[in-house]
Amino acid sequence: MTPSLIIIDDFLSDPHGFRRKALALDYDPLFKGGNYPGLVSTAPLPVTGLDDEASKRAGFALQAAPGTTHQHCRLTLKGDKGASGVHVDPCAYSGILYLSLPQHCRGGTDFFRHRPTGLERIPQTPVELAASGYSDVNRLIDEVVNGDTLKPARWEKTMTVPMRFNRLILFSPWMFHNSAAGFGDRPENGRLVHLMFFAAAPR
Known part of the structure; x- marks a missing residue:
């Protein structure tokens, strides 16, 4: 069974060097193409063997x-x-590597329960889907996730994985989640993370 959440501390052997490379990337506002807060680097920063x-x-x-x-x-x-706000990711598995320094770390990654349905993630089987009261998973995503994403009263926070420098979390992208608020007033003390969106590889 695929783990819903994995936490790996001290992931990189040279996190400070990797952080310097991350800060040196270009964060052009014109590159932004999603609904997320903040800016994404225009180029990737590969982790060998990730x-x-x-x-x-x-x-x-x-x-x-x-x-x-x-x-x-x-x-x-x-x-x-x-x-x-609260969302799911369009992939098979997600990951976040925290790169903010210890003295700057705030919040982390929050996970939620949808109050009206009681769901904590998108159902993964026909039986789970039927139990949710929906027959179409796309309708569920549209109404529950997209419809309520910016309605805090519709969500109950169930857990926060705290941000820690050089901590990697891997998790099911179908869990309802959101990043905690940004912080800092410049790149050097802001919320800096390395993003991972995985697909299942062909067998």
């Missing part, structure tokens, strides 16, 4: 999900707002 390591941890073969910002970095400062 797909193999994530595959080993998840228990199935993973590769970069096409059409995503896999291995790009995201910088979010205090006051940055996005066009969506």
Whole structure:
């Protein structure tokens, strides 16, 4: 069974060097193409052997999900707002590597329960889907996730994975989640993360 959440501390052998490379990337506002708060780097910052390591941890073969910002970095400062809130990711497995320094770390990644339905994730089987009261998973995503993404009263926070420098979290993208608020007033003290969006690799 695929783990819903994996937490790996001290993931990189040289996190400070990797962080310097992340800060040196270009964060052009014109490159922004999603509903997230903050800015994403225009180029990826590859981690050597990442797909193999994530595959080993998840228990199935993973590769970069096409059409995503896999291995790009995201910088979010205090006051940055996005066009969506609670969401799911369009991939088979997700990952976030925290790169903010210990003295700057705030919040982390929040996970939620949808109050009206009681769901904590998108149903993964026909039986689970039927139990949710929906017969069409796309309708469920449209009404529950997209419809309520910016309605805080519709969501109950169930868990926060705290941000920690050089901590990697891998998790099911179908869990309802959102990043905690951005912080800092410049790249050096802001919320800096390395993003991962994996697809299932062909067998």
